[in-house]
Amino acid sequence: MTERDQAQHPVLRLSNITKRFGALCANDDVSFSLAKGEVIALLGENGAGKTTLMNILFGQYSADAGEVEVFGQRLAPGNPRAALDAGVGMVHQHFTLAGNLTVWENIVLGTQALTAPRLRARAAKARIADLSKRFHLAVNPDAKVGQLSVGERQRVEILKALYRDARILILDEPTAVLTPQESEALFATLREAIGLGLSVVFISHKLHEVMAISHRVLVLRHGRLVAERATADTSREELAALMVGGAVSAPKIAPMPPGPALMRLNDVSSKGEGHAPGLQSVSLSLHGGQITGLAGVSGNGQGALSDLISGLAMPSAGQLEIAGEAITNWSPRRALARGIGRIPEDRHHTGTIADFDLTENAVLETYASDFARHGWLDWAAARAHAEALIATYDVRCPGPDTAIRLLSGGNMQKLILGRVLETKPRIILANQPVRGLDIGALNYVHSRLAEAREQGAAVLLISEDLDEIIALSDVIHVISQGRLSPPFARGTMAPEALGRWMAGDGFAEVAHAS
Amino acid sequence: MRLEPIANPGILRRLGPPALAIAGSFLVASLLALIAGGNPFAVFGAILKGAAGSKFALLETLNRATPLIFTGLAVAVAFRARLWNIGAEAQLYAGAVVTVMLGTGALHWPSLPLLVVIGVTAMLAGALLLLIPALLKTRFGVDEVVTTLLFNFIFLLFVSYLLEGPLKDPMGMGWPKSARLIPEARLPRIIDGLRLHWGFVLALVSALVLWVINTRTTLGFEMRAVGQNAEAARFAGIPVTRVILKTALLSGGLAALAGFSEVAGLKGSLTLDLSPGYGYTGIVVAMLALLHPLGVVVAALFVAAIFVGADAMSRALGVPSYLADIMLASALLMMVLAILLSKFRVVRD
Numbered sequence: 014m015t016e017r018d019q020a021q022h023p024v025l026r027l028s029n030i031t032k033r034f035g036a037l038c039a040n041d042d043v044s045f046s047l048a049k050g051e052v053i054a055l056l057g058e059n060g061a062g063k064t065t066l067m068n069i070l071f072g073q074y075s076a077d078a079g080e081v082e083v084f085g086q087r088l089a090p091g092n093p094r095a096a097l098d099a100g101v102g103m104v105h106q107h108f109t110l111a112g113n114l115t116v117w118e119n120i121v122l123g124t125q126a127l128t129a130p131r132l133r134a135r136a137a138k139a140r141i142a143d144l145s146k147r148f149h150l151a152v153n154p155d156a157k158v159g160q161l162s163v164g165e166r167q168r169v170e171i172l173k174a175l176y177r178d179a180r181i182l183i184l185d186e187p188t189a190v191l192t193p194q195e196s197e198a199l200f201a202t203l204r205e206a207i208g209l210g211l212s213v214v215f216i217s218h219k220l221h222e223v224m225a226i227s228h229r230v231l232v233l234r235h236g237r238l239v240a241e242r243a244t245a246d247t248s249r250e251e252l253a254a255l256m257v258g259g260a261v262s263a264p265k266i267a268p269m270p271p272g273p274a275l276m277r278l279n280d281v282s283s284k285g286e287g288h289a290p291g292l293q294s295v296s297l298s299l300h301g302g303q304i305t306g307l308a309g310v311s312g313n314g315q316g317a318l319s320d321l322i323s324g325l326a327m328p329s330a331g332q333l334e335i336a337g338e339a340i341t342n343w344s345p346r347r348a349l350a351r352g353i354g355r356i357p358e359d360r361h362h363t364g365t366i367a368d369f370d371l372t373e374n375a376v377l378e379t380y381a382s383d384f385a386r387h388g389w390l391d392w393a394a395a396r397a398h399a400e401a402l403i404a405t406y407d408v409r410c411p412g413p414d415t416a417i418r419l420l421s422g423g424n425m426q427k428l429i430l431g432r433v434l435e436t437k438p439r440i441i442l443a444n445q446p447v448r449g450l451d452i453g454a455l456n457y458v459h460s461r462l463a464e465a466r467e468q469g470a471a472v473l474l475i476s477e478d479l480d481e482i483i484a485l486s487d488v489i490h491v492i493s494q495g496r497l498s499p500p501f502a503r504g505t506m507a508p509e510a511l512g513r514w515m516a517g518d519g520f521a522e523v524a525h526a527s
Numbered sequence: 528m529r530l531e532p533i534a535n536p537g538i539l540r541r542l543g544p545p546a547l548a549i550a551g552s553f554l555v556a557s558l559l560a561l562i563a564g565g566n567p568f569a570v571f572g573a574i575l576k577g578a579a580g581s582k583f584a585l586l587e588t589l590n591r592a593t594p595l596i597f598t599g600l601a602v603a604v605a606f607r608a609r610l611w612n613i614g615a616e617a618q619l620y621a622g623a624v625v626t627v628m629l630g631t632g633a634l635h636w637p638s639l640p641l642l643v644v645i646g647v648t649a650m651l652a653g654a655l656l657l658l659i660p661a662l663l664k665t666r667f668g669v670d671e672v673v674t675t676l677l678f679n680f681i682f683l684l685f686v687s688y689l690l691e692g693p694l695k696d697p698m699g700m701g702w703p704k705s706a707r708l709i710p711e712a713r714l715p716r717i718i719d720g721l722r723l724h725w726g727f728v729l730a731l732v733s734a735l736v737l738w739v740i741n742t743r744t745t746l747g748f749e750m751r752a753v754g755q756n757a758e759a760a761r762f763a764g765i766p767v768t769r770v771i772l773k774t775a776l777l778s779g780g781l782a783a784l785a786g787f788s789e790v791a792g793l794k795g796s797l798t799l800d801l802s803p804g805y806g807y808t809g810i811v812v813a814m815l816a817l818l819h820p821l822g823v824v825v826a827a828l829f830v831a832a833i834f835v836g837a838d839a840m841s842r843a844l845g846v847p848s849y850l851a852d853i854m855l856a857s858a859l860l861m862m863v864l865a866i867l868l869s870k871f872r873v874v875r876d
Contacts, residue, residue, distance in 0.1 A: 323762065346764035357762060366756045377752070377763040385745045392743075 022085055024049050024212050025070075025101075025181055030079035032065055039065040040076070041236040047181065052203065052213040054227035054244070056220075056256055058477055062236040063216045064106070067183050070214075071103045072096040083181065102174025103183040108166050112159030117141055119158050120173045144175050147209070148202050164195035171202065182206065183214045188222055200226050218256070218310060220249045221516050232256055249516075250509040253479070264460040266485060267467075268503075272301025274337075275440050275471040276322070276353075281331035283317045290495035291317045294331065297490065297497060299440060299471035304462065305500075306486025307475045309515055314495035315475050316358070319444045322473065323355045324348030335440070349378055354438030356429055358445045358475075360422065364429045367418035371410060374417045375399040375432055398435075406431035407457065423454025430461055441465055444475045459485060479508050479515075493517045544865035545815055545822075549829070551861035552854045559853060565846040577839020578832035584839065586723045590793060592824075592831035594619070594802065596730035597785035598809025599816060599823040600737055605657075605778035607741070607818045608750040609757070610664075610771055612657060614675030615782035616806025617682035621656045622649035622783025624686060626790040627694060627705045627797045630712030638711040645712060646729075646787055653783025654776040656682070661775035665768045679806065687799055694797070705797040714792035726788030731824065733781060738820040740777075750774050782806065811859045817866075830855060 023046035032040040039062045047053050055063045068074045070081055075091030082088065083099040096103075110119050121137045141154050150168040152161070158169060167187060174182055182203075188196040203213055203226060217223055223230055224244060232240040232255045240255045276299040285291035292314050299305055309315060320326040321333065324345035333340040335351050348355070357363040365374045376384050376395045384395045399413040406427045410420055417425060426446065433441065443462060447455040463485065466472050476482050482489055489506060491498040491514035498514050513519055557567035578588050598615040605612035612618075629645045636644070660674035689695075690703040698706070714724045741747035749770045752760040761767045785805055790797055812830055816822030837851035 324764070325762065344764070344766075345762055346766070349764050355762070362756065363759055363762045366752055366759045368755055369752070373748070373752075377759070377765075380748055381745055388745050390743055390745055390748060 023047055024084055025214075026082040027066070027070060028079050028082070030066060030069055030076045030081070032062075032069060032074060032076050038236050040069065042079070043233070043236075043238045044079075045231055045238065045241070047212050047214060049212055050207045050210055051229065052207060052215055052227045054223040054230045055214060055216045055233060056218060056223055056230055056252060057233035058218060058256060061233040061256075063233055064185055065236075066233070067103065067185055067214065067216060070096070071101060071183060097177055097179075100178060100180035101183065102171075102177060102179025102181065104167065104170040104174060104185065104187060106185040108170055110158045110166055110169060112157070114158060115154065116152055116156050116158060116161070116169050116172075117154040119169055120154075120176050124177060141172060141176065144172055148172075148175060148205050149198070150202055164198070167195075167199070168202075175206075179211070181212045181214070183216070185216045186218075187215070188217065188219060196222065219516060220252050220512065221518075223252065224249060249512065253508060253512040264456070264463045264485075266304070266463060266487070266503075269302050269467070269487075271303050271487070272469055272471070274298040275301050275335065277332075277334040278321075278328075279332040279334065281321065281328040281333060283321055283326055283328050285314070285317055285495065286320075290314050291329070292321070292497075293495040295495075295497045299473055300488075301439070301469045301471050302466055303487040304466050304472040304474055304485050306482035306489040307473060307492055308479055308482045308489060308511055309477070309492035311477050313493050315444065315492060317495065318492070319355075319358065319442055319475060322348070322353065322440075322442045323357070324353070349436070350382075352437075352439035354433035354436060354441045354470075356426075356433055356441070356443045356446050358448075360425050360429055361418075365417045365425060368416055370414050370416055371403065371408070371420075371428060372396045372399040372413045375402050375413070375428060378432060379436065402428060402431035402435065405435075406461075421454075423450045423457075426450060426454060426458060430458055434461060434465060438465075439470055441470050441472045442475075443472060445477070446474070447476075447478075447481065479511060483508065483511075491515055491519070493520060496520050544862055544869050545817065545826075547865040548815065548858045548862035551865075552858035555857040556850055556854045559850060560846055563846045563850075565844050570840055570844060570846055570850070573840035573843050574833065574836030576836070577843070578836030583722075584835065586721060588828065588832045588835045589723055589727055591835050592827040593724075593727045593730050593792070594785040594789050594805040595808055595812050595827035595830055596734060596824055597788065598782050598805050599812030599827050600730075600733055600820060601778045601780075601782035601785075602809045602813035603816060603818040603820060603823050604737060604741075604750070604781065605774055606813060607754050608771060608774040609754040610661065610774050610778065611672045612660075612675050612775070612778050612782075613672055613810070614657060614660065614678045614682075614806065615778075615785070615809045616802060616804065617675075617679045618653035618656050618779045618782035619786040619789075619802050619806050620682055620686050621652040621779075622786030623790045623797050623801055624689060624694070624786075625649040625652045625783070626712070626787045627708070630708040630791060631706040632709055635709070636711065638713075638715075641711050642714065642791065645791065646784065649783045649787040650780035651783075653779040653781075653786070655779070657775040657779030657782075658772065661772055665771055683799070686797075690797065690799060696796070703799060707796045708791060712791060713795060714788065724788070724792035726792035729784065729788060730827075733784065734820045734824050737777075737781070741820060746770070746773060782809070785809075808855070811855050814859055814862055 025047040028044050030040050030043045043066055057063050065074065069076045072088065072091055072093040072095055080087055083101060086099065088099055089095040117138050120141055138154050145152055150172055152165050152168045152172065158166060187199060207213060215227055227244045230242045230244055230247060230252060231238055232252065234256065278295055278297040280294045280296055281292055282294055283291045290313060307315065321328060324343055324347055327343050361367065372395050375398055380390060380395065384391050396413050402408065403410060403413060408424045408427045410424060446458050450458065462472055474482065474485055487503050489501045489511065491511055493515060494517060498519055560567045560570040577584055579585050598619060601615045601618065602612060625648050626645050629648060634641055656678065660671045660678065663669035663674055664671045687703065690705060694705045696704050696706040714726050717723050717725055717728065749765050752765055753767050753770045757767050789801055794801060808830060812823055812826045815826040833851045833854055837848040840846060841848035
């Protein structure tokens with residue numbers, strides 16, 4: 014095949030892929046192709062539609078429109094087996110390995126008849142040994158997967174794909190769980206792979222990795238392919254700007270002198286959950302009349318910080334101070350009693366109870382303090398409260414007796430917002446308050462948060478959307494790997510500079526300087 | 528084909544599952560009755576007559592329903608909070624043991640205070656018995672399905688030991704049986720001459736009280752919130768662990784009342800065959816009732832009627848009374864299926 018033929022016959026071609034989940038358009042008319050020996054990076058924020066697109070390619074979802082071609086053959090939609098047979102291998106963000114089986118058993122699982130696995134153990138192990146040597150994927154084939162480190166497990170996943178003769182590798186956020194050293198090793202493997210004629214789709218939202226490994230970058234935003242760049246012709250700064258876009262129109266934030274520090278974290282460390290890092294000696298002050306923005310790629314300690322402020326977790330070291338008083342006893346109920354209003358990240362599973370109606374959800378935090386006497390609930394008052402919230406916060410719904418799961422995300426969020434703001438909180442934790450909301454609900458939430466700031470509340474806004482952070486915040490911190498950057502005052506930092514901190518660069522400089 | 532959740536199930540869909548389950552169990556039973564050589568209509572006629580055809584039959588059904596209401600309520604209150612109490616059988620026996628320990632002459636009090644003390648102590652015993660698995664669950668994450676189920680066997684063996692040893696009736700001619708309760712410790716009959724005791728009324732009152740707790744009190748709200756979404760409940764400041772422990776106390780106490788009412792109201796003494804699996808049948812009752820306390824009363828009456836009626840039918844027609852067990856089992860299976868279908872619709876891709 015000549016080079017020209019190769020260009021005309023890409024190994025992979027996606028044409029006009031569209032996929033909807035209810036009202037949400039996860040992929041909107043996305044097309045691209047992949048050449049032999051090429052690495053494409055698929056870049057985008059959380060929820061931009063990257064994973065959905067790859068799941069369509071791998072046959073886990075079937076697209077509403079469009080088609081997938083592999084080596085010139087149209088792929089049957091909705092059939093992972095067809096994708097595997099065509100030579101597509103996928104390494105998922107969350108591994109799909111059986112912890113109680115050995116490495117080689119995991120790799121051959123599904124490739125041999127279950128009745129005779131022992132028979133071909135030797136051949137299988139020989140093949141695995143060969144593959145791991147060729148691709149620099151060092152792993153002991155007889156080790157139990159449950160005892161492997163995360164990096165080793167990922168190598169097993171890649172070996173699994175290679176064992177099935179994958180010619181196209183899809184890696185979904187492969188470095189999200191890796192240490193920098195492990196990431197480097199992964200990149201070495203990928204370079205080896207493309208040298209041997211494989212092609213790679215690399216999903217990420219980490220700019221420096223994209224720059225390091227890819228030939229071409231595709232940027233997805235809100236399900237649409239908004240830009241395509243040759244990696245050599247672009248820069249991190251340009252990619253960052255393309256990724257976040259400029260669609261957020263924020264309320265006017267008039268300058269205002271900061272009030273007293275309502276909450277302080279002094280050298281606070283806390284444990285992370287699962288792979289998410291905890292906090293490492295974080296110091297932070299939240300002042301009244303200020304919105305403090307917390308920028309960062311998700312999974313860098315935001316969860317640990319918001320658990321701490323919500324009352325779900327205690328610091329493992331350091332001190333949490335509210336209005337100058339050190340906190341020793343801490344729970345969600347105590348946090349509420351201290352005037353902390355919480356808008357949780359996951360409004361469907363943490364913020365509300367899906368099958369409860371609006372009344373029940375409206376009083377979920379205050380039923381005991383405001384709507385009960387001696388253990389008896391006053392449902393009439395609760396219902397009246399819900400009706401007031403619905404009216405004041407413009408929650409569009411059939412009525413207070415509707416199960417909240419029937420509401421759109423925006424209306425659900427408005428009810429949560431109302432539930433929080435009606436308690437007149439002194440400190441407001443808003444974790445990803447507008448994720449997934451339409452523009453109307455988004456503006457509404459933002460202007461209400463700005464209003465609370467004007468009334469003297471301290472707002473901590475956690476978001477992955479840099480534009481949102483920059484537009485709303487009086488002070489910005491960046492969080493990366495559980496570490497917090499110094500505060501940056503409004504207007505002193507460009508998105509590109511913040512982006513470097515988000516990638517973890519700034520911390521190195523600080524460490525270097527000190 | 529796949530299942531798609533239904534946004535807002537109508538009243539028909541919500542009342543559908545129990546109706547469908549009962550109809551389905553009748554269908555299965557009809558087939559089996561045919562195989563056993565009986566005419567299904569004659570069989571069901573005989574069951575109905577046996578369960579409600581005479582004053583005696585009706586009272587027998589109400590008596591049989593009484594422990595089932597208690598165990599059904601015990602299971603319903605626990606399941607509503609997602610505390611899987613499979614151990615109502617053991618808690619029932621705990622209540623029965625306490626009744627015998629206090630009611631065979633240890634306390635010589637007038638009837639009413641004696642019965643109150645015995646009832647309350649019985650509830651405490653059942654509550655404590657369920658508190659152990661609940662603590663294991665909240666402290667160490669031990670699966671309460673396993674622990675409560677195994678407690679049934681442990682506790683029944685313990686009762687067997689008591690009946691062979693400390694609680695054995697000296698006048699019992701060697702049978703593993705406790706002494707008889709003193710007359711003051713017996714639950715009196717509601718109307719003289721009719722074989723129905725106050726335990727039945729206590730069961731109805733318990734159902735009403737639980738209904739009020741569920742709908743009107745903070746505890747009822749908390750129990751439901753914890754059952755529906757413990758994560759959201761914890762985030763909202765509901766003390767999840769404490770709610771689970773309170774639920775356990777309530778559930779164990781209700782199951783123990785079944786033992787109290789059976790011993791003090793009906794049997795007068797404790798033997799190892801006090802309960803033919805009322806604790807387990809309580810699960811069926813609670814599921815058929817969709818965990819609603821008042822539904823539990825209806826479901827318990829239905830289940831009791833089938834059991835009592837099937838015995839009579841078996842005597843009259845020679846069709847084995849196992850039919851009753853099969854009807855219940857199939858009703859439960861159909862119920863689970865019907866609940867699924869009431870929440871989802873089947874969509875063809």
